[in-house]
Amino acid sequence: MPKKEQTLDFQELFSAIDELEREYKIEKDYVYSVLESALLTAYKQVKGIKDKNLSNVKVSIDPEKGSVKIYEYRKVVENVKDRKNEISLEDAQKIDKRYKIGDIVAIEIPISQFSRKAAMTVRQTVIGKIREKKRSIIFEDYSSKIDNIVTGIIQRIDKKNVIVEIEGGKVEAILPMEEQIPGEEYKPGTLMKFYLVDVKIPPKEKEPIVYLSRTHPNLIKRLMENEVPEIQEGIIEIKAIAREAGSRSKVAVYSNSLKVDPVGACIGEKGIRIQNVLKHLNGEKIDIVKWSSDIGEFIKNALSPAEVVHIDLNLIEKKAFVLVPNSQLSLAIGKGGQNARLAAKLTGWKIDIKGKD
Structure with a gap:
């Protein structure tokens, strides 16, 4: 049975490009430039061209029509001396009788005639470059979120690590065993707050790995910042945190205003603010104490x-x-x-x- 020829489905590609722009903010122009470069590489492969200069070959991309075309541009001459860049008047007028000496003829090179190897080269180059760009965007995005809180859904347990889906499924993050609260249950489907510790790119061109924590003292700090406007405004400062995750923590706070009681502001009326923090900590207790420069x-x-x-x-x-x-x-x-x-x-x-x- 003959092998099925590898074809290039540009309609499918343009749909994928739209999705990449929505999900990962990968600019369409970037993908188009990658596609253009890949097609020119495949063209040289098909034509057996080693010369890097392809000034007479252009790629035309029309996302609205879902079409991609390659054209060779040749100058109409009386006597052809450079077959790569020139075309005889006789051959030009076979295409269109209106051509005359000095005109430029655009000759379409059917992409459908690309060899299976050339088609695969295009696909692999585009996919590879998009993955590379996606990795870079994810890494930069989550690197900017280090030392902040993210919300995630527990997916599964893998070799004692908890796998967490964050940001609506864009990324799977890891909650390592040493960053898990002792005795805390991590049931699939559970929504939780996490402290983002680090982002690393592993070898072999894999996706970036986002590392989370439930035990880090700054989880409490960021939760309190979200609940206490005076902290966000700089009126109250969190000076120190001592934490035994899952059991009890102490937080030292200081007010830059004599009119604001730092402990009372953090606890809130009827304890509402501190309760909003505690609900994310699975029963952990927090003591709010007043910091003083007097040791x-x-x-x-x-x-x-x-x-x-x-x-x-x-x-x-x-x-x-x-x-x-x-x-x-x-x-x-x-x-x-x-x-x-x-x-x-x-x-x-x-x-x-x-x-x-």
């Missing part, structure tokens, strides 16, 4: 909800010796030492807590 005051605030009775600071070792009422010692330390551990991480100081009668 002693900051450490006291960081140990909330426990009440600090006295504090001594070792400035050389960055170590704080804290006294709390015996009745609040377990509260200050926290379950498994979590409250003290988070306070130390938030302030950057070692904290030694003792009870006082």
Whole structure:
């Protein structure tokens, strides 16, 4: 059975170009220039031309009609000396009797007559260049979104990594095991917020890989920015975040205005703002504490909800010796030492807590 000839379906190509422009913002002119270059390469292959100069050959692309044509342009002469660029008057008048010496004749080269190999060259070149452009656009687009939040839908689990569809299916991103919240379920079809950590282009011309996180402290920071207008406006600053993802976090905030209480503004009326943050964190608790340039005051605030009775600071070792009422010692330390551990991480100081009668 003879092999089916490889043909070029330009109507299909133009439809694909329209879709690429809509989905990935790949400009049509770029694809047309790629197609033109690929066709000229195939033309040289068919004609056995090694010369890089093809000034007498042009590609005509008409997306509206869905047509692509190649023309050779030759000058009408009395005696042909350069067959590539010239045509005799006799041959020119076989095409159109009105041609005269000095005219330029456009001779269409039927693309349908391209060999199977040449047709494949065109297809592979165009597809390859489009993929390359698509990779570049995806990489640039998502590189600009690093350190921001994206919304995604859980697709599947692959070797302990969670595969997430983001931006309406344009890209599949990876939530690595080490960026997953312990105990959090990732059921296919679940809509979640993620922190975009990085974008990398793997070898062998594959699609860029977008890496996500559910454990990064900046996930909380970006969620709070979305919910608290005063943060967006620069009135309130998030000075530090200490996080044990899935369990508890502490966030230190500061107000640049004496009229605005940073803690109250972040919590919101009836707790609405902080609740809007927490709903994306699967039960994680957040303590909002007031930041202070006075490290002693900051450490006291960081140990909330426990009440600090006295504090001594070792400035050389960055170590704080804290006294709390015996009745609040377990509260200050926290379950498994979590409250003290988070306070130390938030302030950057070692904290030694003792009870006082």
